[in-house]
Structures are given as structure tokens and as C-alpha cells.
Amino acid sequence: MSFLPDHPLLAALPDASEEQRFRTLFDRYFAGLLHLAERIVHCPHEAEEVVLDVFTKVWHQREELVVHGNVPGYLASAVRNRSIDYLRRRNRHRNITADLPIHRPCSAPSPEEQAATKQLQHLIEAAIQELPTRGQQIFRLNRFSGLTYQQIADTHGLSPKTVETHMRRNLIFLRNRLQRYCDLPL
Known part of the structure; x- marks a missing residue:
């Protein structure tokens, strides 16, 4: 991957495609990042979504993204920030739904x-x-x-x-x- 030219894990794969190198990166760091996200959002499924979102974003931005040095630190920061964003959205949603009347009539979908x-x-x-x-x-x-x-x-x-x-x-x-x-x- 062009944004990780000197990462030791990927330097060992000089002839691998971008997809293979990304898969290697994903396989290496996913479990640790998932653990980090679980500690923040307290739900395994939501934590998995957070980590997958981060990896999806990294993949889509691989051409523009430049990370020198501490790749695990970069990924951990991204997961931490995404987890916090997720919690904010979840709390905002809870606050909005708490204001809704409990016994409102349900209407049929249009x-x-x-x-x-x-x-x-x-x-x-x-x-x-x-x-x-x-x-x-x-x-x-x-x-x-x-x-x-x-x-x-x-x-x-x-x-x-x-x-x-x-x-x-x-x-x-x-x-x-x-x-x-x-x-x-x-």
C-alpha cells in the first residue's frame, strides 16, 4: 500500500497486491482494535461495526492517506475517535427518542x-x-x-x-x- 511504505509487516510483502497487503494489515490488527472498541462502546457487535468502519475508511482513502511510523497507533486513534463518535450519536438518538410520546399511534407505511x-x-x-x-x-x-x-x-x-x-x-x-x-x- 502506498501509504505504508516502511511498515515492517508490509515491507515483507513487496510483491503483494494492495488488497493482499491490506488483508495482512487487517488480519494483524483487527482483534486488538476490536478489543479497544469493545472497551469503549461496551457491545461486541457495535464495536465490530466501529472497527470495520475504520478499515473501510482506510481502504477507501488509501491513495490519499499518509501514515509514517506508528500504524497501530494511527489505527487505535481512529478506532477510539470513531467509538466516541458512535457513543455521541447513540446518546443523541436516545435523547431524541426519550422526548417522543410513548403511546403515539402507529401509522401504516405510505x-x-x-x-x-x-x-x-x-x-x-x-x-x-x-x-x-x-x-x-x-x-x-x-x-x-x-x-x-x-x-x-x-x-x-x-x-x-x-x-x-x-x-x-x-x-x-x-x-x-x-x-x-x-x-x-x-
Whole structure:
């Protein structure tokens, strides 16, 4: 990657593609950054979203981004800042919803809202169809059937870490694919 020319981990991969070098960086630092985010946001799923957002941003800005020296420090600062931003948004949302009346009547969605929902469902399904077969299976079992990583691992003869890796890759792919349509919490 052009923004990390002297990072020792990536210097050992001079002939690797940008994607392979990024994958190496991701694999090396993801767990530690996830732990950091969990300590701040106190929720594993939200922490994973925060860290994936940081890596997605790094990937999209890889041409312009320049980091000299302390790459883990840069990533940790980015995760810390993103976690704090997340908490601020969550608290703002809680404050707004706390002001809403509890017993307000629910209205049926308008035809426009129904059409938009249906279109979004089609876009999501099309993006899921682009995943590799195993990735599709794991994603559907976790997100649609509600199975845990451990349950999926047990039924498919995989380790829970393998399932976690598949889900992480699936979420990154889907977030990138659907990013232009809206901010989706996957």
C-alpha cells in the first residue's frame, strides 16, 4: 500500500497486491482494535461495526492517506475517535427518542415507503447473491435464522473463528456494495 511504505509487516510483502497487503494489515490488527472498541462502546457487535468502519475508511482513502511510523497507533486513534463518535450519536438518538410520546399511534407505511422498502430489500438480496456460496450460507444463517457463530460452526464443521472471519468479510463486502444507497447497520 502506498501509504505504508516502511511498515515492517508490509515491507515483507513487496510483491503483494494492495488488497493482499491490506488483508495482512487487517488480519494483524483487527482483534486488538476490536478489543479497544469493545472497551469503549461496551457491545461486541457495535464495536465490530466501529472497527470495520475504520478499515473501510482506510481502504477507501488509501491513495490519499499518509501514515509514517506508528500504524497501530494511527489505527487505535481512529478506532477510539470513531467509538466516541458512535457513543455521541447513540446518546443523541436516545435523547431524541426519550422526548417522543410513548403511546403515539402507529401509522401504516405510505405507498412510497413500502416501495422504497421493497427496493432496498431487492438491493440487499442482490448484494447477498454476489457473496461466495459459503459466505451466503453463513450470512443467512446468522442474520436471517438467528444462529450464533458457534451454532453455525457446529452445523458446518467449522471453527467459530472461521465463521467470524466469513461474517467479517461478508459485512465488509455488503457495506461497500450498499454504501451508495444508504447508511445500513449490517
